[in-house]
Amino acid sequence: QQQVKQSPQSLIVQKGGISIINCAYENTAFDYFPWYQQFPGKGPALLIAIRPDVSEKKEGRFTISFNKSAKQFSLHIMDSQPGDSATYFCAAKPPSAGGTSYGKLTFGQGTILTVHP
């Protein structure tokens, strides 16, 4: 019930195209859904995040779409650029007393995105 399943494992997109990465979860108590971006040799960095009371959140070229009834959420990268080539992780946070554990996350398996110039 704590799993977050992410797909695809790898994705190749041409420059200017749209990259779409999908995640599905089972625990309906999850209350925070971040996406992290990780470059080789670096730690993950928060890219964008959403709460389950919102269906979509957009920040620049990055959009999260959230479907609460289907227990799915996705990351859309518009006008993909070679600099977006990285590994992307979706994650989910269980509720916790006091709400202090924003870093205690269940991560998906990751998607390696390659954007060709």
Place this chain on the structure above:
Amino acid sequence: GAGVSQSPSNKVTEKGKDVELRCDPISGHTALYWYRQSLGQGLEFLIYFQGNSAPDKSGLPSDRFSAERTGGSVSTLTIQRTQQEDSAVYLCASSLRFQGYVNTEAFFGQGTRLTVV
């Protein structure tokens, strides 16, 4: 420092030896997390410290793993009698204490790559 600092960046150890991994969180961050990232896998939560509260050890895979946080700042993850399956990148993250609905992003260090031979 400006970010989460981990040392060493790489560690090669012989099977059966003990290792200690160090994490210096961002100054002022009260929450500290340890994760393990195995090759091609997502991040696996290990342990979480919040201020002076008892740590959440629910992710530690065996009693060979332990962690402590001294003075509410620096943390050390210790793996005793290392096994080859312990080979992974160990990531540390820190965050501010949650207040209201303000997101308190978890900032990750670059990790320690542990290789057990």
